[in-house]
Amino acid sequence: MSKQSPHDTLERLWDLLELLPNSQPGRTANELAEALENNGSAITTRTVERDLVKMAERLWVEHDGARPQRWCKGKPKTLDALGITTSAALTLCLMDRYVSHVLPNALTDEFRALFDKAANKLESIREQNRLSQWVGKVAVEPATLPTLPAKVKPEVVKVVQECLLSEEQIEIDYQSNPEVDAKKHVLNPLGLVQVGPITYLVATPSGTEQPLTFALHRISQAKRSYTPLIKPSGFSLDAFVAEGGVQFGSKGTISLKLWVSRVLGRSLAETPLSKDQKMQPVSDGHTLTATLPNTWRLKWWILSKSGDIEVIEPTTLRGEISSTLRDAANRHT
Incomplete structure (x- = not known):
């Protein structure tokens, strides 16, 4: 068989996509190869199988997992439906490694499939594209002696993030150190700051305008109040951090x-x-x-x-x- 031009290949792939049913039961690679041949594209079943695998990596194409596999169009899912370029996959993998731990759980849960797809994308082109190997060539190491992350209750993280996004007050039981009993606080949550292995909630206690920090792992319970928060006039989380707000000690x-x-x-x-x-x-x-x-x-x-x-x-x-x-x-x- 003579080598097809890029134009002919693209036409074949479009024809293949149009031949796929919108849902299961789908069509086997052999059935699709026969349909393509009827449309004037003389192509082997093995080539169709390779085309389908590649299309599944970038488009909303899926199979039922049976033998032989039956292929159909899947349901488009926002960014997932657009496929992933190599540079986007690289960005997502680095984001997953170094940033996802400070993102809201709802967001990371939504993006988990996309993070996984990005990793699969880079792995699938590892031998053909040098950029795909970049993730394995960079790392972040703390300047100080590293320690293991403090353990934070998932239910606490969930409530804190919900209150931050909803801009509402939060009720917490907080133990300032292991030698004292936990105390109840009503806070106006303003932001989260990651300091090494510890995540801090920046917030103002109800009735004050002085932002303070609360280590998430010291919060034993957290509850939504559904009361709108009161934000200090002119507050900026970036400015608070730049001025040493999470470094502790005297101000100034x-x-x-x-x-x-x-x-x-x-x-x-x-x-x-x-x-x-x-x-x-x-x-x-x-x-x-x-x-x-x-x-x-x-x-x-x-x-x-x-x-x-x-x-x-x-x-x-x-x-x-x-x-x-x-x-x-x-x-x-």
């Missing part, structure tokens, strides 16, 4: 002056602490200045670099770091 910024070693200085020259960071070389390292949120995370970072860093200003922070290091040294003697 701090003008920091540090001595850092040459090794740490080289790293901070490439990945600055802030946009206004400035560094000046000195004989044994660098002097660094930067404006940062005054948070616990800053103190933890300084302590984690204690061999390569010295706080010069402010003196209050220098005193706190010195006291913590002395206590730590005493524990290790």
Whole structure:
């Protein structure tokens, strides 16, 4: 048989799609091959089988799983009915790996079939398309020592997400730490923030406008109130995060002056602490200045670099770091 042109192949595929019944019972590949031959396309049953498999990957075509398989048109499902390009499949797979855990359950449930189809798409073209292998060539690794995610009750996640999407108040039982009993709170939920392995609900307690954070794994019960929430004037989740709202500690910024070693200085020259960071070389390292949120995370970072860093200003922070290091040294003697 002579090789068909792309135009002839496309015409055959359109003819094949038109020959498929709209529902089961469908038609076998042999029956479809005979129908195509009657339409003037001399094609083997094996070629029709390959065409159907490819069409099922990108279009709404399905079979009954019997032997021989009987094929028909399936029900179109929004994006699924359009097929998936390689770039879209790659994006969906990366989204599934790194983003799906912070999406509403209703959305991830709806997209699960699409995520699976994207993975199947990349696997099916692995040998023909180098882009399909990109997922296996990238990874995300936390800069700090990784820990396992805190366990969150699925029913709590469901209610929190429903209240966020419906913009209504939520009633929770919250245990601020394992040594105290849970307390009831009525909150105005404003957003979710993922900090390493922990998910925080940003919300204002009823009657206040001060956004606070509540770790989802410490919520033992959650209930919808069906009462519209009251949002603080001018609140922005992005601004709340940028200002250190989920880093904990006192509010406001701090003008920091540090001595850092040459090794740490080289790293901070490439990945600055802030946009206004400035560094000046000195004989044994660098002097660094930067404006940062005054948070616990800053103190933890300084302590984690204690061999390569010295706080010069402010003196209050220098005193706190010195006291913590002395206590730590005493524990290790």
